[in-house]
Amino acid sequence: MASSPYLSIVIPVYNEAAIVASAAAELSQGLDARGWDYEIIFAENGSRDSTPQILEEMCTKNPRLRWFHSERPNYGVALKAGIEKARGTLVFCDEIDLCDLSFYDAALPLLEKGGVDMVVGSKAAKGASDQRPVIRRVATRVHNGLLKVVLGFQGTDTHGLKAFRREALRPVVEKCVVDMDVFASEFVIRAWREGLRVVEIPIQLHEKRQPSIHLFKRVPNVLRNVGKLFYVIRIRGT
Secondary structure (H helix, E strand, O other): OOOOOOEEEEEEEOOOOOOHHHHHHHHHHHHHHOOOOEEEEEEEEOOOOOHHHHHHHHHHHOOOEEEEEEOOOOHHHHHHHHHHHOOOOEEEEOOOOOOOHHHHHHHHHHHHHOOOOEEEEEOOOOOOEEOOOHHHHHHHHHHHHHHHHHHOOOOOOOOOOEEEEHHHHHHHHHHOOOOOOHHHHHHHHHHHHOOOOEEEEEOEEOOOOOOOOOHHHHHHHHHHHHHHHHHHHHHOOO
């Protein structure tokens, strides 16, 4: 593998022993079949199962795979650290329960043609298929509605699959101030607010397992971090 691969794929993982090996193998096989030069970075954060041991074994066997550990379960911190460690010209942020190569096939040409800095895979855009339970689909729309009202967001989704030009988006990552799930939202919103060329494409969402963190346990943190973003972006203007 070249020292600086063309694609970096960053995947946060938390207590994913049941699916991490099979999902990684499926993704690697798909990328290999396309002949792409890539690395996959697993941002393991706070796992209490055998996920770290599985990752260590996987990465020992496959030089295209890398992983790092952070002690506290925190999706946003892990994702941000993974992006900062990425070496590729283009970076894809994926989810271990998705790993949908159709998003890669659609996003890559948009980035390679020029004129686009970030591609967001939207669960709520026209043409998308979201197979999650109703309560989670409603929660996505409520969250996005909150972002529209509080921060003036004009898109349909911020969380989940995204791809971008590393050099163009690295300064945006450095400005982000919140963590947990809302980091992904801040990342997209800041890119849009700074005039970067952000486009959405619909995705077909079929998760491989139930979420690792219960939906309602996320609500207090989401509200707190959205409030922080309102203060930082709208009041302080930073």
